[in-house]
Amino acid sequence: xxxxxxxxxxxxxxxxxxxxxxxxxxxxxxxxxxxxxxxxxxxxxxxxxxxxxxxxxxxxxxxxxxxxxxxxxxxxxxxxxxxxxxxxxxxxxxxxxxxxxxxxxxxxxxxxxxxxxxxxxxxxxxxxxxxxxxxxxxxxxxxxxxxxxxxxxxxxxxxxxxxxxxxxxxxxxxxxxxxxxxxxxxxxxxxxxxxxxxxxxxxxxxxxxxxxxxxxxxxxxxxxxxxxxxxxxxxxxxxxxxxxx
Amino acid sequence: xxxxxxxxxxxxxxxxxxxxxxxxxxxxxxxxxxxxxxxxxxxxxxxxxxxxxxxxxxxxxxxxxxxxxxxxxxxxxxxxxxxxxxxxxxxxxxxxxxxxxxxxxxxxxxxxxxxxxxxxxxxxxxxxxxxxxxxxxxxxxxxxxxxxxxxxxxxxxxxxxxxxxxxxxxxxxxxxxxxxxxxxxxxxxxxxxxxxxxxxxxxxxxxxxxxxxxxxxxxxx
Numbered sequence: 430x431x432x433x434x435x436x437x438x439x440x441x442x443x444x445x446x447x448x449x450x451x452x453x454x455x456x457x458x459x460x461x462x463x464x465x466x467x468x469x470x471x472x473x474x475x476x477x478x479x480x481x482x483x484x485x486x487x488x489x490x491x492x493x494x495x496x497x498x499x500x501x502x503x504x505x506x507x508x509x510x511x512x513x514x515x516x517x518x519x520x521x522x523x524x525x526x527x528x529x530x531x532x533x534x535x536x537x538x539x540x541x542x543x544x545x546x547x548x549x550x551x552x553x554x555x556x557x558x559x560x561x562x563x564x565x566x567x568x569x570x571x572x573x574x575x576x577x578x579x580x581x582x583x584x585x586x587x588x589x590x591x592x593x594x595x596x597x598x599x600x601x602x603x604x605x606x607x608x609x610x611x612x613x614x615x616x617x618x619x620x621x622x623x624x625x626x627x628x629x630x631x632x633x634x635x636x637x638x639x640x641x642x643x644x645x646x647x648x649x650x651x652x653x654x655x656x657x658x659x660x661x662x663x664x665x666x667x668x669x670x671x672x673x674x
Numbered sequence: 675x676x677x678x679x680x681x682x683x684x685x686x687x688x689x690x691x692x693x694x695x696x697x698x699x700x701x702x703x704x705x706x707x708x709x710x711x712x713x714x715x716x717x718x719x720x721x722x723x724x725x726x727x728x729x730x731x732x733x734x735x736x737x738x739x740x741x742x743x744x745x746x747x748x749x750x751x752x753x754x755x756x757x758x759x760x761x762x763x764x765x766x767x768x769x770x771x772x773x774x775x776x777x778x779x780x781x782x783x784x785x786x787x788x789x790x791x792x793x794x795x796x797x798x799x800x801x802x803x804x805x806x807x808x809x810x811x812x813x814x815x816x817x818x819x820x821x822x823x824x825x826x827x828x829x830x831x832x833x834x835x836x837x838x839x840x841x842x843x844x845x846x847x848x849x850x851x852x853x854x855x856x857x858x859x860x861x862x863x864x865x866x867x868x869x870x871x872x873x874x875x876x877x878x879x880x881x882x883x884x885x886x887x888x889x890x891x892x893x894x895x
Contacts, residue, residue: 509888557845564842571838575829584892585825588885589839592821 459638497527505587522650685774725794814875
Protein backbone atom coordinates (compact mmCIF):
# COMPACT_ATOMS: atom_id res chain seq x y z
CA UNK A 430 0.00 0.00 0.00
CA UNK A 431 1.37 3.36 -0.96
CA UNK A 432 0.96 5.63 2.05
CA UNK A 433 2.24 8.66 0.18
CA UNK A 434 -1.12 8.68 -1.57
CA UNK A 435 -2.50 10.34 1.59
CA UNK A 436 0.22 12.97 1.69
CA UNK A 437 -1.40 15.40 -0.70
CA UNK A 438 -3.93 17.73 0.92
CA UNK A 439 -6.58 17.17 -1.77
CA UNK A 440 -6.48 13.37 -1.29
CA UNK A 441 -6.65 13.93 2.45
CA UNK A 442 -9.66 16.17 2.00
CA UNK A 443 -11.49 13.53 -0.04
CA UNK A 444 -10.62 10.77 2.46
CA UNK A 445 -11.58 12.82 5.50
CA UNK A 446 -14.89 13.85 3.88
CA UNK A 447 -15.68 10.13 3.56
CA UNK A 448 -14.62 9.25 7.14
CA UNK A 449 -16.04 12.31 8.87
CA UNK A 450 -19.83 11.54 8.94
CA UNK A 451 -19.22 7.94 10.11
CA UNK A 452 -16.79 9.02 12.83
CA UNK A 453 -19.04 11.86 14.00
CA UNK A 454 -22.15 9.63 14.04
CA UNK A 455 -20.26 6.82 15.77
CA UNK A 456 -18.87 9.21 18.38
CA UNK A 457 -22.33 10.62 19.14
CA UNK A 458 -23.84 7.12 19.35
CA UNK A 459 -21.06 5.63 21.53
CA UNK A 460 -20.81 8.62 23.86
CA UNK A 461 -24.61 8.85 24.15
CA UNK A 462 -25.13 5.13 24.89
CA UNK A 463 -21.96 4.97 26.98
CA UNK A 464 -22.90 7.94 29.15
CA UNK A 465 -26.49 6.67 29.59
CA UNK A 466 -25.20 3.23 30.59
CA UNK A 467 -22.42 4.63 32.76
CA UNK A 468 -24.39 7.26 34.64
CA UNK A 469 -27.85 5.64 34.95
CA UNK A 470 -27.86 1.90 34.18
CA UNK A 471 -24.59 0.46 35.53
CA UNK A 472 -24.59 -0.54 39.22
CA UNK A 473 -22.84 1.55 41.89
CA UNK A 474 -19.65 -0.04 43.20
CA UNK A 475 -19.92 -1.95 46.50
CA UNK A 476 -17.00 0.04 47.95
CA UNK A 477 -16.90 3.31 46.01
CA UNK A 478 -20.67 3.82 45.73
CA UNK A 479 -21.78 6.34 43.11
CA UNK A 480 -18.32 7.93 42.74
CA UNK A 481 -17.30 4.96 40.59
CA UNK A 482 -19.14 6.73 37.75
CA UNK A 483 -16.28 9.24 37.51
CA UNK A 484 -14.22 6.29 36.29
CA UNK A 485 -16.19 6.14 33.00
CA UNK A 486 -14.94 9.64 32.19
CA UNK A 487 -11.51 9.29 33.78
CA UNK A 488 -10.21 5.97 32.43
CA UNK A 489 -10.92 6.57 28.71
CA UNK A 490 -9.43 10.08 29.08
CA UNK A 491 -6.24 8.49 30.42
CA UNK A 492 -6.20 6.01 27.51
CA UNK A 493 -6.64 8.88 25.06
CA UNK A 494 -3.91 10.98 26.71
CA UNK A 495 -1.45 8.20 25.91
CA UNK A 496 -3.00 7.20 22.56
CA UNK A 497 -2.89 10.77 21.25
CA UNK A 498 0.70 11.14 22.42
CA UNK A 499 1.64 7.94 20.57
CA UNK A 500 0.05 9.46 17.45
CA UNK A 501 1.97 12.68 18.07
CA UNK A 502 5.23 10.73 18.24
CA UNK A 503 4.37 8.85 15.02
CA UNK A 504 3.53 12.14 13.29
CA UNK A 505 6.85 13.48 14.62
CA UNK A 506 8.72 10.52 13.13
CA UNK A 507 6.95 11.01 9.78
CA UNK A 508 7.81 14.74 9.91
CA UNK A 509 11.50 14.05 10.46
CA UNK A 510 11.98 10.96 8.27
CA UNK A 511 9.79 11.72 5.24
CA UNK A 512 9.45 15.50 5.65
CA UNK A 513 5.76 14.75 5.30
CA UNK A 514 3.86 18.10 5.21
CA UNK A 515 0.59 16.52 6.32
CA UNK A 516 2.34 14.96 9.33
CA UNK A 517 3.54 18.43 10.36
CA UNK A 518 -0.01 19.73 10.23
CA UNK A 519 -1.35 16.63 12.00
CA UNK A 520 1.09 16.99 14.91
CA UNK A 521 0.17 20.63 15.35
CA UNK A 522 -3.54 19.79 15.19
CA UNK A 523 -3.44 16.82 17.59
CA UNK A 524 -1.36 18.28 20.44
CA UNK A 525 -4.07 20.53 22.01
CA UNK A 526 -6.59 17.66 21.82
CA UNK A 527 -4.18 15.37 23.65
CA UNK A 528 -3.44 18.05 26.23
CA UNK A 529 -7.18 18.49 26.79
CA UNK A 530 -7.67 14.74 27.36
CA UNK A 531 -4.70 14.70 29.75
CA UNK A 532 -6.15 17.63 31.68
CA UNK A 533 -9.57 15.91 31.80
CA UNK A 534 -7.87 12.79 33.14
CA UNK A 535 -6.00 14.73 35.86
CA UNK A 536 -9.05 16.81 36.82
CA UNK A 537 -11.49 13.88 37.06
CA UNK A 538 -8.88 11.83 38.91
CA UNK A 539 -8.52 14.66 41.40
CA UNK A 540 -12.31 14.88 41.88
CA UNK A 541 -12.45 11.10 42.43
CA UNK A 542 -9.43 11.14 44.73
CA UNK A 543 -10.95 13.56 47.26
CA UNK A 544 -13.83 11.27 48.42
CA UNK A 545 -11.93 7.99 47.84
CA UNK A 546 -8.34 8.65 48.95
CA UNK A 547 -9.15 11.73 51.04
CA UNK A 548 -6.83 13.95 49.01
CA UNK A 549 -7.05 16.00 45.83
CA UNK A 550 -3.53 15.14 44.81
CA UNK A 551 -0.98 12.53 45.76
CA UNK A 552 2.61 12.43 44.49
CA UNK A 553 2.43 8.81 43.42
CA UNK A 554 4.16 7.40 40.36
CA UNK A 555 1.14 7.20 38.04
CA UNK A 556 -0.14 10.69 38.86
CA UNK A 557 3.30 12.23 38.60
CA UNK A 558 4.09 10.59 35.26
CA UNK A 559 0.75 11.73 33.80
CA UNK A 560 1.44 15.25 35.09
CA UNK A 561 4.79 15.15 33.27
CA UNK A 562 2.96 13.99 30.13
CA UNK A 563 0.77 17.10 30.46
CA UNK A 564 3.88 19.30 30.78
CA UNK A 565 5.42 17.67 27.71
CA UNK A 566 2.22 18.46 25.76
CA UNK A 567 2.52 22.11 26.89
CA UNK A 568 6.21 22.22 25.89
CA UNK A 569 5.32 20.69 22.51
CA UNK A 570 2.72 23.36 21.83
CA UNK A 571 4.97 26.19 23.01
CA UNK A 572 7.87 24.97 20.86
CA UNK A 573 5.61 24.46 17.84
CA UNK A 574 4.53 28.11 18.07
CA UNK A 575 7.93 29.58 18.95
CA UNK A 576 9.29 30.13 15.43
CA UNK A 577 8.33 32.47 12.63
CA UNK A 578 8.81 29.59 10.18
CA UNK A 579 6.06 26.99 10.74
CA UNK A 580 8.17 24.15 9.31
CA UNK A 581 11.02 24.84 11.72
CA UNK A 582 8.56 24.79 14.64
CA UNK A 583 7.04 21.52 13.40
CA UNK A 584 10.45 19.82 13.10
CA UNK A 585 11.73 21.05 16.46
CA UNK A 586 8.59 19.91 18.24
CA UNK A 587 8.75 16.57 16.36
CA UNK A 588 12.16 15.92 17.99
CA UNK A 589 10.65 16.78 21.38
CA UNK A 590 7.68 14.46 20.74
CA UNK A 591 10.06 11.55 20.06
CA UNK A 592 12.22 12.28 23.13
CA UNK A 593 9.10 12.60 25.32
CA UNK A 594 7.75 9.25 24.08
CA UNK A 595 10.02 7.65 26.70
CA UNK A 596 7.36 8.67 29.22
CA UNK A 597 4.64 6.42 27.74
CA UNK A 598 5.95 3.04 29.00
CA UNK A 599 6.76 4.70 32.33
CA UNK A 600 3.09 5.74 32.70
CA UNK A 601 1.79 2.33 31.59
CA UNK A 602 3.99 0.32 33.96
CA UNK A 603 4.27 2.83 36.81
CA UNK A 604 1.58 0.95 38.77
CA UNK A 605 3.52 -2.34 38.38
CA UNK A 606 7.05 -1.03 39.00
CA UNK A 607 6.23 1.02 42.07
CA UNK A 608 3.87 0.19 44.86
CA UNK A 609 1.55 3.14 44.45
CA UNK A 610 -1.76 4.45 45.69
CA UNK A 611 -3.20 4.31 42.17
CA UNK A 612 -4.79 0.90 41.48
CA UNK A 613 -3.06 -1.44 38.98
CA UNK A 614 -4.47 -2.22 35.53
CA UNK A 615 -7.86 -3.96 35.60
CA UNK A 616 -8.97 -3.84 31.95
CA UNK A 617 -5.95 -4.38 29.69
CA UNK A 618 -4.51 -7.50 31.32
CA UNK A 619 -3.16 -10.68 29.78
CA UNK A 620 -5.54 -12.86 31.83
CA UNK A 621 -8.63 -10.85 30.81
CA UNK A 622 -10.33 -7.85 32.38
CA UNK A 623 -10.91 -7.98 36.13
CA UNK A 624 -14.06 -5.87 36.24
CA UNK A 625 -17.66 -7.03 35.92
CA UNK A 626 -19.28 -6.92 32.42
CA UNK A 627 -21.97 -4.51 33.68
CA UNK A 628 -19.19 -1.95 34.22
CA UNK A 629 -16.86 -3.12 31.45
CA UNK A 630 -19.29 -2.52 28.55
CA UNK A 631 -20.12 1.12 29.32
CA UNK A 632 -16.40 1.72 29.83
CA UNK A 633 -15.51 0.20 26.45
CA UNK A 634 -18.34 2.17 24.77
CA UNK A 635 -16.90 5.35 26.28
CA UNK A 636 -13.42 4.35 25.12
CA UNK A 637 -14.59 3.84 21.52
CA UNK A 638 -16.61 7.07 21.74
CA UNK A 639 -13.58 9.05 22.95
CA UNK A 640 -11.43 7.59 20.15
CA UNK A 641 -13.99 8.54 17.50
CA UNK A 642 -14.36 11.98 19.06
CA UNK A 643 -10.58 12.38 18.78
CA UNK A 644 -10.74 11.37 15.09
CA UNK A 645 -13.50 13.94 14.47
CA UNK A 646 -11.69 16.74 16.30
CA UNK A 647 -8.36 15.92 14.63
CA UNK A 648 -9.95 15.92 11.15
CA UNK A 649 -11.62 19.29 11.77
CA UNK A 650 -8.42 20.81 13.15
CA UNK A 651 -6.25 19.44 10.32
CA UNK A 652 -8.71 20.83 7.75
CA UNK A 653 -8.71 24.22 9.50
CA UNK A 654 -4.91 24.24 9.61
CA UNK A 655 -4.67 23.36 5.89
CA UNK A 656 -7.11 26.15 5.01
CA UNK A 657 -5.17 28.58 7.23
CA UNK A 658 -1.89 27.71 5.47
CA UNK A 659 -3.51 28.02 2.06
CA UNK A 660 -4.87 31.42 3.07
CA UNK A 661 -1.43 32.48 4.32
CA UNK A 662 0.15 31.39 1.02
CA UNK A 663 -2.49 33.32 -0.96
CA UNK A 664 -1.94 36.50 1.07
CA UNK A 665 1.82 36.08 0.62
CA UNK A 666 1.39 35.69 -3.13
CA UNK A 667 -0.86 38.75 -3.33
CA UNK A 668 1.61 40.83 -1.32
CA UNK A 669 4.61 39.82 -3.41
CA UNK A 670 2.66 40.40 -6.65
CA UNK A 671 1.49 43.91 -5.75
CA UNK A 672 4.73 45.96 -6.03
CA UNK A 673 5.23 44.56 -9.53
CA UNK A 674 1.75 45.63 -10.66
CA UNK B 675 37.83 13.07 17.80
CA UNK B 676 40.49 15.79 17.58
CA UNK B 677 37.87 18.30 16.49
CA UNK B 678 35.75 17.42 19.53
CA UNK B 679 38.68 17.86 21.91
CA UNK B 680 39.61 21.14 20.22
CA UNK B 681 36.02 22.36 20.68
CA UNK B 682 36.04 21.38 24.37
CA UNK B 683 39.39 23.11 24.91
CA UNK B 684 38.15 26.25 23.14
CA UNK B 685 34.96 26.47 25.19
CA UNK B 686 36.79 25.86 28.47
CA UNK B 687 39.37 28.54 27.56
CA UNK B 688 36.59 30.98 26.66
CA UNK B 689 34.87 30.35 29.99
CA UNK B 690 38.21 30.70 31.82
CA UNK B 691 38.81 34.11 30.26
CA UNK B 692 35.28 35.33 31.10
CA UNK B 693 34.98 34.22 34.73
CA UNK B 694 32.03 36.58 35.24
CA UNK B 695 29.56 34.21 33.63
CA UNK B 696 30.27 31.28 35.91
CA UNK B 697 30.56 33.61 38.92
CA UNK B 698 27.03 34.85 38.18
CA UNK B 699 25.67 31.31 38.02
CA UNK B 700 27.42 30.31 41.26
CA UNK B 701 26.08 33.43 42.95
CA UNK B 702 22.58 32.53 41.74
CA UNK B 703 23.00 29.02 43.19
CA UNK B 704 24.03 30.34 46.63
CA UNK B 705 21.48 33.16 46.76
CA UNK B 706 18.55 31.05 45.54
CA UNK B 707 19.37 28.34 48.10
CA UNK B 708 19.68 30.90 50.90
CA UNK B 709 16.17 32.22 50.13
CA UNK B 710 14.62 29.00 51.46
CA UNK B 711 15.51 29.52 55.12
CA UNK B 712 13.70 32.88 54.86
CA UNK B 713 10.73 31.26 53.15
CA UNK B 714 10.23 28.23 55.39
CA UNK B 715 11.82 29.41 58.64
CA UNK B 716 15.31 28.86 60.08
CA UNK B 717 14.55 25.82 62.32
CA UNK B 718 17.46 23.39 61.80
CA UNK B 719 15.25 20.26 61.91
CA UNK B 720 12.99 21.48 59.10
CA UNK B 721 15.95 22.68 57.02
CA UNK B 722 17.81 19.39 57.53
CA UNK B 723 14.76 17.51 56.22
CA UNK B 724 14.47 19.59 53.03
CA UNK B 725 18.16 20.50 52.50
CA UNK B 726 18.87 17.88 49.86
CA UNK B 727 15.83 18.86 47.82
CA UNK B 728 16.81 22.54 47.94
CA UNK B 729 20.41 21.86 46.91
CA UNK B 730 19.34 19.69 43.99
CA UNK B 731 16.53 21.93 42.73
CA UNK B 732 18.64 25.10 42.88
CA UNK B 733 21.58 23.30 41.21
CA UNK B 734 19.16 22.19 38.49
CA UNK B 735 17.93 25.76 37.96
CA UNK B 736 21.50 27.10 37.95
CA UNK B 737 22.44 24.56 35.27
CA UNK B 738 19.39 25.63 33.28
CA UNK B 739 20.52 29.27 33.36
CA UNK B 740 23.79 28.45 31.62
CA UNK B 741 22.08 26.30 29.00
CA UNK B 742 20.23 28.95 27.02
CA UNK B 743 23.60 30.31 25.88
CA UNK B 744 24.90 26.86 24.89
CA UNK B 745 24.52 27.23 21.11
CA UNK B 746 23.55 30.91 20.98
CA UNK B 747 27.06 32.33 20.42
CA UNK B 748 27.58 29.87 17.54
CA UNK B 749 24.28 30.96 15.99
CA UNK B 750 25.07 34.67 16.34
CA UNK B 751 28.58 34.62 14.84
CA UNK B 752 27.64 32.06 12.18
CA UNK B 753 30.02 29.33 13.32
CA UNK B 754 27.04 26.98 13.70
CA UNK B 755 27.06 26.58 9.90
CA UNK B 756 30.73 25.60 10.10
CA UNK B 757 29.99 23.02 12.80
CA UNK B 758 27.14 21.57 10.72
CA UNK B 759 29.24 21.33 7.54
CA UNK B 760 32.42 20.19 9.33
CA UNK B 761 33.81 16.76 8.38
CA UNK B 762 33.49 15.60 12.00
CA UNK B 763 30.03 14.19 12.83
CA UNK B 764 27.73 16.86 14.25
CA UNK B 765 26.57 14.40 16.95
CA UNK B 766 30.14 14.34 18.33
CA UNK B 767 30.56 18.11 18.15
CA UNK B 768 27.24 18.72 19.93
CA UNK B 769 28.35 16.25 22.61
CA UNK B 770 31.63 18.17 22.92
CA UNK B 771 29.70 21.39 23.52
CA UNK B 772 27.76 19.67 26.31
CA UNK B 773 30.95 18.26 27.85
CA UNK B 774 32.45 21.75 27.88
CA UNK B 775 29.26 23.14 29.46
CA UNK B 776 29.45 20.41 32.13
CA UNK B 777 33.10 21.21 32.91
CA UNK B 778 32.54 24.96 33.11
CA UNK B 779 29.17 25.00 34.94
CA UNK B 780 28.29 21.71 36.63
CA UNK B 781 31.78 21.07 38.02
CA UNK B 782 32.01 24.44 39.88
CA UNK B 783 28.45 23.87 41.16
CA UNK B 784 29.47 20.45 42.51
CA UNK B 785 32.52 21.96 44.18
CA UNK B 786 30.55 24.58 46.12
CA UNK B 787 27.49 22.40 46.81
CA UNK B 788 28.85 21.15 50.22
CA UNK B 789 28.99 24.78 51.39
CA UNK B 790 25.36 25.35 50.43
CA UNK B 791 24.42 22.03 52.05
CA UNK B 792 26.15 23.12 55.29
CA UNK B 793 24.16 26.37 55.31
CA UNK B 794 21.01 24.25 55.15
CA UNK B 795 22.11 21.82 57.92
CA UNK B 796 22.28 18.72 55.75
CA UNK B 797 22.92 15.73 58.10
CA UNK B 798 26.59 14.63 58.07
CA UNK B 799 25.82 11.19 56.60
CA UNK B 800 24.51 12.78 53.43
CA UNK B 801 27.56 14.65 52.09
CA UNK B 802 29.41 11.82 50.34
CA UNK B 803 26.21 10.64 48.66
CA UNK B 804 25.25 14.21 47.73
CA UNK B 805 28.53 14.66 45.86
CA UNK B 806 28.14 11.24 44.25
CA UNK B 807 24.59 12.00 43.07
CA UNK B 808 25.73 15.34 41.63
CA UNK B 809 28.64 13.69 39.79
CA UNK B 810 26.36 10.96 38.40
CA UNK B 811 23.27 13.11 37.75
CA UNK B 812 24.55 16.42 36.36
CA UNK B 813 25.81 14.85 33.07
CA UNK B 814 22.20 13.77 32.50
CA UNK B 815 21.00 17.31 33.27
CA UNK B 816 23.49 18.81 30.82
CA UNK B 817 22.56 16.31 28.10
CA UNK B 818 18.78 16.77 28.42
CA UNK B 819 19.44 20.50 28.67
CA UNK B 820 21.52 20.32 25.49
CA UNK B 821 18.51 18.87 23.68
CA UNK B 822 16.37 21.76 24.91
CA UNK B 823 19.03 24.33 23.98
CA UNK B 824 19.39 22.90 20.47
CA UNK B 825 15.61 22.81 19.97
CA UNK B 826 15.07 26.39 21.12
CA UNK B 827 17.85 27.98 19.03
CA UNK B 828 16.42 31.14 17.39
CA UNK B 829 13.07 30.63 19.11
CA UNK B 830 11.02 33.51 20.45
CA UNK B 831 11.10 33.61 24.28
CA UNK B 832 14.01 31.15 24.22
CA UNK B 833 14.76 31.11 27.95
CA UNK B 834 11.25 30.34 29.24
CA UNK B 835 10.74 27.85 26.45
CA UNK B 836 13.97 26.08 27.41
CA UNK B 837 12.73 25.67 30.99
CA UNK B 838 9.40 24.32 29.74
CA UNK B 839 11.16 21.72 27.57
CA UNK B 840 13.95 20.68 29.92
CA UNK B 841 12.36 20.63 33.39
CA UNK B 842 9.87 17.77 32.70
CA UNK B 843 12.71 15.67 31.24
CA UNK B 844 14.87 16.13 34.33
CA UNK B 845 12.26 15.02 36.90
CA UNK B 846 13.47 11.37 37.05
CA UNK B 847 17.05 12.52 37.74
CA UNK B 848 15.83 14.70 40.60
CA UNK B 849 13.71 11.86 42.06
CA UNK B 850 16.52 9.29 42.19
CA UNK B 851 19.21 11.75 43.32
CA UNK B 852 17.13 12.91 46.29
CA UNK B 853 16.05 9.32 47.07
CA UNK B 854 19.71 8.22 47.17
CA UNK B 855 20.71 10.93 49.66
CA UNK B 856 17.60 10.33 51.78
CA UNK B 857 18.50 6.62 51.90
CA UNK B 858 22.06 7.41 52.98
CA UNK B 859 20.83 9.74 55.76
CA UNK B 860 18.36 7.07 56.94
CA UNK B 861 21.25 4.58 57.16
CA UNK B 862 20.11 2.52 54.15
CA UNK B 863 22.16 1.65 51.10
CA UNK B 864 21.90 4.36 48.39
CA UNK B 865 23.30 1.95 45.77
CA UNK B 866 20.06 1.05 43.91
CA UNK B 867 19.17 4.73 43.49
CA UNK B 868 22.72 5.56 42.38
CA UNK B 869 22.61 2.81 39.76
CA UNK B 870 19.29 4.13 38.42
CA UNK B 871 20.70 7.67 38.40
CA UNK B 872 23.78 6.55 36.46
CA UNK B 873 21.47 4.62 34.14
CA UNK B 874 19.47 7.78 33.40
CA UNK B 875 22.63 9.70 32.54
CA UNK B 876 23.81 6.89 30.24
CA UNK B 877 20.37 6.82 28.63
CA UNK B 878 20.58 10.58 28.06
CA UNK B 879 24.03 10.03 26.52
CA UNK B 880 22.57 7.59 23.99
CA UNK B 881 19.74 9.83 22.74
CA UNK B 882 20.95 13.41 23.31
CA UNK B 883 23.71 13.60 20.63
CA UNK B 884 21.26 12.49 17.91
CA UNK B 885 18.43 14.75 19.08
CA UNK B 886 20.81 17.73 19.36
CA UNK B 887 22.36 17.11 15.93
CA UNK B 888 18.90 16.75 14.30
CA UNK B 889 17.69 20.03 15.75
CA UNK B 890 20.94 21.92 15.01
CA UNK B 891 20.72 20.81 11.36
CA UNK B 892 17.20 22.26 11.22
CA UNK B 893 18.39 25.48 12.84
CA UNK B 894 21.16 25.86 10.26
CA UNK B 895 18.87 25.29 7.25
